[in-house]
Amino acid sequence: MANMTMIEAIQSAHDSAMDRDERVVVFGEDVGFFGGVFRCTAGLQEKYGSTRCFDAPISELGIVGAAIGMAAYGLRPCIEIQFADYVYPAYDQIVSEAARLRHRSAGDFTCPLVIRMPVGGGIFGGQTHSQSPEAIFTHVSGLKTVMPSSPYDAKGLLCAAIEDPDPVIFLEPKRLYNGPFDGHHEKPVVPWRNHEAGEVPTDYYVEPLGQARVRRAGNDVTILAYGTMVYVAQAACDETGIDAEVIDLRSLLPLDIDTITESVKKTGRCVIVHEATLTGGYGGELAALVQENCFYHLEVPIQRITGWDTPYPHAQEWDYFPGPARVGRALQKAMES
């Protein structure tokens, strides 16, 4: 075990995966010599050589397109899109190609590929460095979509994603890279070295895709969250004194519907929290599934606390971000009825 930030854990996942499987190759903008703008691939080029970890031209569609070709050849590319906000030029390659290859060729060709990208705001990134586009991936058949919320999960889930025989979208909440940020931007973030989830095995291990984790056990209300919102939700529980059960989904697709159903049937109340915009967001899918599975157990309407349906602003970042106060109000509202 070692104490790691989420960045170090992601770097360690690459290192462990590359060490055990020479088919794993890593590339993207600035990921080679420099080790990535967030340092998630630091030292890999030096250790594994410039044909297994290298810089790419600034072309997201080229990066993904080339990686699909490599995956079809038999390699295991794990590629970085520098910010999720930059992934859109590659969307056709992801949707029409990576996601469809196994099905359309009836297994003649497959696409074992991981596409990593930092998501979320809280770093004064404005609209081009803050978005959370998970719903445009969960909507696509053939993709798996994962978002870890701790160094331990980041390494285990990334190793599992690299092993996975299908394309995996691996979303990294960049506000969690250095600590479990709970939405209190006025205070310094607690570093991962003071958090139990910052304890990470140095050896290879996997956390299976498709399993949620109960981050906080509780009886009054179920909070469904992922990424940064896991800690925001926990802060809201602490600040309101409401005994909520916080479920960290970790994998949006496949989704651990059993853990969700079990919890909501127990609490009878459900609040869904995500940083992405509301309309057409993944929260809508979760709300639908909760009512399909738990309708007769629900005491109050399901609430969704999310980013507003606006572009992610710069100066008004904290007015956009669904922080602990908003989540806390939703919890109180859920308990009022």
Added chain:
Amino acid sequence: MSKAQRLSLHVPAPKVRPGDTPDFSGVEIPKAGEVRRPDVAADPRDIRDLAFSVIRVLSRDGEALGPWAGTLTHDELIEGLKHMLTLRIFDARMLMAQRQGKTSFFMQCLGEEAVACAFQRALHKGDMNFPTYRQAGLLITQEYPLVSMMNQIYSNEADPIRGRQLPIMYSAKDYGFFSISGNLTTQFSQAVGWAMASAISRDTKIAVGWVGDGSTSENDFHAAMVFASTYQAPVVLNIVNNQWAISTFQGMAKGGSATFAARGHGFGLPSLRVDGNDFLAVHAVAKWAAERARRNLGPTLIEYVTYRAGGHSTSDDPAAYRPKEESDEWPLGDPILRLKEHLIKEGAWSEQRHAQTEAEIEDDVMSAQKEAEAIGTLNSGNAPSPRDMFEGVYAEMPPHLIKQRQEAGY
């Protein structure tokens, strides 16, 4: 105060439209044998002229001329002729089958048979093509079973890809034929990535990317060129310029550039332009580029100048946008007739053998068709099970799909 000039927008248009007399006076065609053949290891900067001419071997009289001639024996050429005939006859029968309602859609290769049929002969087992929908010749040249192609076109129970794709979107990994997407140009950067993977793995295989003239406008084309150039990937990048992108003439994609091949110069790629209806020239150029890739000398861009003699697909009617006689006026002729005339001139073929061969191929194609239709056509009810639709979305079916499959009744 100066009077500012009012601007006007340039919108390119073809010289002729239906009812006009076809005009190919702008298509400059050098004599066969005139274009030089540089060494395979030539510096791309020293061979830029090859992007502005047309490499040709077969003369109007059916002679093989110049430095690019002589890459295939008579027997190989006869085999190539048979493959082109097979493709043409296959296309005609499947076009008819679509018209008879036996399938939903079809795309033929009429007039472009030489491009894929001759190119494939320069490849080795294990190399990988990333084709478009008009390279069925790659499969036919390897004698992939016609009945399997038909089963795919009919989406029947024996369709290798289980009724999941539009007709002619084949996939045949063992034949170096990547699954056709149907989305244009996406496969171009994938070909480069596959070639990069081969180089990363210190393998000996090469990749081949295919696009049409129209789809060179897509971002994917430029991304592929950057990646090919940057990593010097062992890939051959092919542009089949058949003059028409559905109803859009090639000038719309070409814009102000002199030729499609010249697009390679900005990326430092050796860029060649070849007579796409000249089986011998296509093979010679393909061999040159493939050897370059195999010797780790990097990528090559090739433009094949040809003509789409048929409609874009069965959903298209070219009479609505180009003169009906244009195909007959195409100055580079018909690839099958040209190779046939060459072989006759060489004394290796005859009208009689040709007619006999055509009849034999007709029989083979018809018996394959009977075999495929005995299994089923799109409308005969012998499609793969709807249960199968849920398979292969993922390696292992996730719970939500199992639930949906059950809900669908399977």
